[in-house]
Amino acid sequence: MAAAEAELNEDERAGLELIRESGGIHQSDFWKELDVSSRKGSRIADALADQELIQREETVYNGHNTYYLTPAARDLDFSLLMAGDMLSPFVGDDEVNAHSDTFSQFVMNLAYEE
Amino acid sequence: MAFDDLLEDPVIQKYLHELVGPKGMPVAAAPPDGEVTDEELAEELGLELNDVRRALFILYENDLASYRRLRDEDSGWLTYLWTFEYEKIPEQLQSEMHRLLDALEERENYEKDNEFYLCETCGIRFEFGEAMEFGFECPECGNPVEAMENTRLVDAMETRIEKLRDELNVEHGQEA
Numbered sequence: 001m002a003a004a005e006a007e008l009n010e011d012e013r014a015g016l017e018l019i020r021e022s023g024g025i026h027q028s029d030f031w032k033e034l035d036v037s038s039r040k041g042s043r044i045a046d047a048l049a050d051q052e053l054i055q056r057e058e059t060v061y062n063g064h065n066t067y068y069l070t071p072a073a074r075d076l077d078f079s080l081l082m083a084g085d086m087l088s089p090f091v092g093d094d095e096v097n098a099h100s101d102t103f104s105q106f107v108m109n110l111a112y113e114e
Numbered sequence: 115m116a117f118d119d120l121l122e123d124p125v126i127q128k129y130l131h132e133l134v135g136p137k138g139m140p141v142a143a144a145p146p147d148g149e150v151t152d153e154e155l156a157e158e159l160g161l162e163l164n165d166v167r168r169a170l171f172i173l174y175e176n177d178l179a180s181y182r183r184l185r186d187e188d189s190g191w192l193t194y195l196w197t198f199e200y201e202k203i204p205e206q207l208q209s210e211m212h213r214l215l216d217a218l219e220e221r222e223n224y225e226k227d228n229e230f231y232l233c234e235t236c237g238i239r240f241e242f243g244e245a246m247e248f249g250f251e252c253p254e255c256g257n258p259v260e261a262m263e264n265t266r267l268v269d270a271m272e273t274r275i276e277k278l279r280d281e282l283n284v285e286h287g288q289e290a
Contacts, residue, residue, distance in 0.1 A: 024283040070283060073204035078125040080278055081210055087128045088214045092176065096213050098220040107221060111270035 004051040011036065015044040019054050020071045026059070027067040045069055083109035116147045117200040126203055129210075133176055138169030145198035149182075152194060170196055177202055208282070215278040222271045231259040 008016065011034070018033055019025060025033070031041020045067065048054045052072055059068045081088045086109050089102035097103065120126050121143065130142040140159045156166045173179035178200060184193045231245035232238070233252035240248070240259060250259050278284070 023280070073208040074120070076204065076208055076211065077281055078123060078129075078207050078211075080274065080281055081125055081207065081214060082128070083274075085128075087125070087132055088210055090213045090217065091129060091210055092133045096217050098217040098224070103217060103221065107218075107267055107271060110274055111266045 004053060008047075008053075011040070012044050012047050015041075016048055016053055019048070019069050020075065024068060024070040026061045027056075027069055028061060028064060030069055083107070084113045116145050116198065117203075120200055120203055121145075125207070129203070129207065133178075134169045134172050137165045138172060141166055141169035142173060145200055149195040149197050152196065155196075173198070177206070211278055211282055212284075215275060215282065215284065218271050218275050218278070222268060222275065225264050225268050225271070230262045230264055232262040233257060233259045 005013075005016070015030065015034055018030065027041065027045055028038075030045065031038045034041060034044070036044070045054070045056060048069075049056045054072055055070045056067045057070070059066060061068070081091070083106045086106055089100065089106055090096050127143070131139055134142045140161060141155060144159065146155075152163060152166050152170060155161070155170075156163045159166070170179055170181075174181065179196055179198050181194045181196045184195060185191070186193065229242040231240045231242065231250065233240075233255065235257050236252055236254045238252065238254065239262065245259050248259075251257065252259055
């Protein structure tokens with residue numbers, strides 16, 4: 001991943017930074033913010049998505065079809081799944097029960113770690 | 115070993131441990147490059163074949179490993195060639211973050227909408243309705259139950275909900 005990032009050109013690097021900083025941006029705003037043409041903006045987004053540095057989802061925005069660009073999942077802060085040294089009890093479980101004993105324990109950990 | 119950068123993350127280690135358990139962890143923590151058989155893994159890691167198979171199957175069920183079968187022409191035996199697919203881990207943890215967010219939102223509403231009473235002797239918590247039904251006495255030990263503040267819980271949940279929404283780019287109330 002670091003290797004893929006090191007090979008980005010200047011525009012792609014700026015695009016990636018913008019997507020990471022915003023947390024998510026529509027492609028139609030992306031090229032305007034970057035101050036490049038829409039075609040160039042689209043090429044940059046293509047390149048970043050191909051290298052799996054961002055996620056791209058089709059969406060409708062201001063009445064137009066566009067993409068919503070978000071940072072790759074691997075950039076997320078997974079520690080938000082932890083309370084103290086306890087992992088979210090829903091991991092590996094099909095059911096989400098907000099009233100289970102283990103989830104109560106998780107919430108208690110949250111309250112007493114912070 | 116493949117996926118080094120992912121495996122350095124303590125949350126990812128915890129996640130794998132949660133899935134495969136302590137006995138499966140040597141298998142889950144050392145994914146080889148390319149394809150591997152269960153026998154090769156058992157040999158290499160010095161583990162029982164059954165423990166290796168169990169761990170591989172759990173990874174398969176969780177979409178983190180796949181296999182293809184080869185039949186030996188002479189013996190008719192099937193060989194399973196396994197591939198670890200840990201590149202899927204970040205997206206799975208992302209969806210775990212969404213599930214956790216949903217549960218926290220639901221639980222926060224419940225905590226805000228109810229009043230609670232606590233039996234300090236037994237450490238049991240009752241909703242207002244339940245406590246009233248029992249005449250504000252603990253049905254286990256008979257001691258009176260006391261009104262219980264849950265502000266600290268609600269605040270802690272609120273803080274984590276905000277962080278998750280921010281990280282996942284979820285607007286308030288977008289997920290129900």
